[in-house]
Amino acid sequence: MEDIKKVLRKFAEERDWDRYHNPKNLVMALSGEIGELTELFQWLNEDESKVENLSIKNLERVKEEVADIFLYLIRLSDKLNIDLIEVAKKKIDINETKYPVELSKNNAIKYNRRDE
Amino acid sequence: MEDIKKVLRKFAEERDWDRYHNPKNLVMALSGEIGELTELFQWLNEDESKVENLSIKNLERVKEEVADIFLYLIRLSDKLNIDLIEVAKKKIDINETKYPVELSKNNAIKYNRRDE
Amino acid sequence: MEDIKKVLRKFAEERDWDRYHNPKNLVMALSGEIGELTELFQWLNEDESKVENLSIKNLERVKEEVADIFLYLIRLSDKLNIDLIEVAKKKIDINETKYPVELSKNNAIKYNRRDE
Amino acid sequence: MEDIKKVLRKFAEERDWDRYHNPKNLVMALSGEIGELTELFQWLNEDESKVENLSIKNLERVKEEVADIFLYLIRLSDKLNIDLIEVAKKKIDINETKYPVELSKNNAIKYNRRDE
Numbered sequence: 001m002e003d004i005k006k007v008l009r010k011f012a013e014e015r016d017w018d019r020y021h022n023p024k025n026l027v028m029a030l031s032g033e034i035g036e037l038t039e040l041f042q043w044l045n046e047d048e049s050k051v052e053n054l055s056i057k058n059l060e061r062v063k064e065e066v067a068d069i070f071l072y073l074i075r076l077s078d079k080l081n082i083d084l085i086e087v088a089k090k091k092i093d094i095n096e097t098k099y100p101v102e103l104s105k106n107n108a109i110k111y112n113r114r115d116e
Numbered sequence: 117m118e119d120i121k122k123v124l125r126k127f128a129e130e131r132d133w134d135r136y137h138n139p140k141n142l143v144m145a146l147s148g149e150i151g152e153l154t155e156l157f158q159w160l161n162e163d164e165s166k167v168e169n170l171s172i173k174n175l176e177r178v179k180e181e182v183a184d185i186f187l188y189l190i191r192l193s194d195k196l197n198i199d200l201i202e203v204a205k206k207k208i209d210i211n212e213t214k215y216p217v218e219l220s221k222n223n224a225i226k227y228n229r230r231d232e
Numbered sequence: 233m234e235d236i237k238k239v240l241r242k243f244a245e246e247r248d249w250d251r252y253h254n255p256k257n258l259v260m261a262l263s264g265e266i267g268e269l270t271e272l273f274q275w276l277n278e279d280e281s282k283v284e285n286l287s288i289k290n291l292e293r294v295k296e297e298v299a300d301i302f303l304y305l306i307r308l309s310d311k312l313n314i315d316l317i318e319v320a321k322k323k324i325d326i327n328e329t330k331y332p333v334e335l336s337k338n339n340a341i342k343y344n345r346r347d348e
Numbered sequence: 349m350e351d352i353k354k355v356l357r358k359f360a361e362e363r364d365w366d367r368y369h370n371p372k373n374l375v376m377a378l379s380g381e382i383g384e385l386t387e388l389f390q391w392l393n394e395d396e397s398k399v400e401n402l403s404i405k406n407l408e409r410v411k412e413e414v415a416d417i418f419l420y421l422i423r424l425s426d427k428l429n430i431d432l433i434e435v436a437k438k439k440i441d442i443n444e445t446k447y448p449v450e451l452s453k454n455n456a457i458k459y460n461r462r463d464e
Contacts, residue, residue: 001117004204015220020391023178024157024165026391027150028184028256029375031263034143039190040378041140043226045278049140052194062139063198066189067207072202073185080167082179083123084186091183095127102133109144115464135273144274144372147379158260159252161394178303233349236436243443247452250421255410259382261419263402266382268373269442273372277418281372283428290444294371295430298441301378302432305417313409316418318354323415336363 001074001084008075026076033072037065117190124191142192148189186192187223233306233316240307258308265304269297349432356423374424381420385413426434 012018040062041049048054054062077084128134155166156177164170170178194198237311244250272294273281280286309316360366365452388410391395402410425432 001201004201004208007208009154011208015215017220022159022162022163022165023167024162024260025390025433026154027157027165028260028263028386031154031260032387032390033385034147035380035386037143038147038383039380041143042373042380043139046138046140049138049143051139054185054196059196060133062196062205063203064210066196067203069189071171071207072205073189074204080175080178081183082182084230085117085120087150087179087183087204088186088190091180091187092120092127094136094180099131101130104133115220136247141274144270144376144379148267148271148274150271151264151424154267158257158264182385194322233419233433236433236440239440243440246449247361247447249452254397255396255399256392256394259385259389262385264383266379270379276372278370278372280431281375282371283371286428288455291428293397294428295435296439296442298425298428298430298432299422299435302436303405303439305414305421306436309414312402312410313412316435317349317352317441319411320418320422323358323412324355326412331363333362333429336365 004071005074009078012075020068021075021079023076023079026072026079029034030069030072030076033065033068037062037069040065120187121190121194124187125194137195138192139193139195142188142195146185146188146192149181149184153178153185156181184194236303236304237310240303241310244307250288253307255308255311258304259305262301262304266298267293269301272297288292293294352419353422353426356419357426360423369423369427371424373426374420374427378417378420378424381413381416385410385417388413 012021040058051059074081076086128137156174167175190200192198244253272290285292306316308314360369388406399407420433424430
């Protein structure tokens with residue numbers, strides 16, 4: 001991931017694209033890519049969306065969109081000095097506290113809405 | 117990243133959330149998290165969005181949303197048997213071909229629209 | 233809709249929010265609201281998402297998010313001098329040509345991919 | 349808007365697309381269209397995003413995406429028995445209370461965060 005970060009930096013610098021890569025714009029780019037991924041799944045039902053039921057062609061498209069999302073996420077994190085692995089681990093700890101096993105079983109609704 | 121993938125698997129299984137985690141639903145969850153990140157940047161201008169200009173409080177929120185996006189991206193990739201690092205590298209190669217340095221300089225518009 | 237447009241204009245002006253309301257920012261605001269709507273549906277299956285199966289509480293939340301999306305769409309269109317009804321009608325005509333009944337039956341994939 | 353709703357109903361029925369049009373799927377379709385709109389604005393700065401600075405070609409694309417969003421929003425509302433005008437008016441009233449002029453001046457952050 002560290003390597004990819006550096007490759008993306010060089011990629012943007014060589015093309016003079018760095019000046020477009022402020023966090024606001026990168027968040028929008030990330031959002032646009034998620035939109036493209038969403039389009040691939042919007043008319044599939046939940047079963048059809050499973051990897052064993054996707055066509056090879058569709059899975060290829062999905063992989064490309066997932067890659068785009070990952071690349072922009074790395075680029076955004078680079079610009080914000082965020083260590084993705086570090087914040088992910090921290091968030092997992094928060095989630096462990098927020099969604100205790102016993103209260104969360106069979107229940108995907110947000111923990112802070114569990115009394116509703 | 118491999119570790120995080122396994123922790124997330126266990127996290128979902130312990131809570132019986134695995135049955136909600138089909139790719140279609142996970143794409144929506146990813147999309148929802150991007151929406152939360154977008155809200156943090158929507159009224160900031162490009163300069164204000166830079167890390168040196170974000171308040172500590174805002175940066176904390178940004179980190180949490182970035183983490184959520186990363187976690188759902190790992191989870192989705194796990195369900196689709198996608199190796200994030202592998203597809204990212206492949207996409208970088210595609211981008212190198214699609215956006216050659218000379219044609220792309222100063223030009224952030226999509227390469228396939230460069231004649232317009 | 234014309235009335236709502238004017239009320240939103242006055243609302244923004246009275247709060248000095250007009251300077252935040254450039255199209256780029258409004259697109260992000262729209263995107264953030266869609267994210268909130270998405271979160272309400274992400275763990276529901278297709279049947280559960282139908283109006284007759286939504287809880288009253290959930291439907292209330294859905295209505296509020298749908299309203300937010302509509303309000304930002306009107307505001308954005310106002311800023312871009314877009315007549316929503318006019319462009320909608322035009323797009324329907326385009327869609328009639330793009331997706332002829334005979335070729336589109338039972339087939340939700342994009343018309344330009346029908347040969348794949 | 350009532351007319352458009354009916355045209356969209358007929359459009360979907362004639363193509364047997366109605367069975368794809370449950371609220372969950374329509375929310376995803378809406379989200380995908382927002383993604384396409386976002387892509388048109390992601391590398392523009394706030395000034396460039398203003399209607400007087402958009403190229404004719406770009407404005408045409410923007411209109412088409414705005415139309416797509418509006419059409420899916422009408423279709424979704426139809427499926428959820430939501431009256432767009434009614435919920436919009438209701439939401440405006442809520443916003444008037446939530447963001448009083450005096451407290452909101454010069455301040456685009458969410459009212460419930462104004463003490464932070």
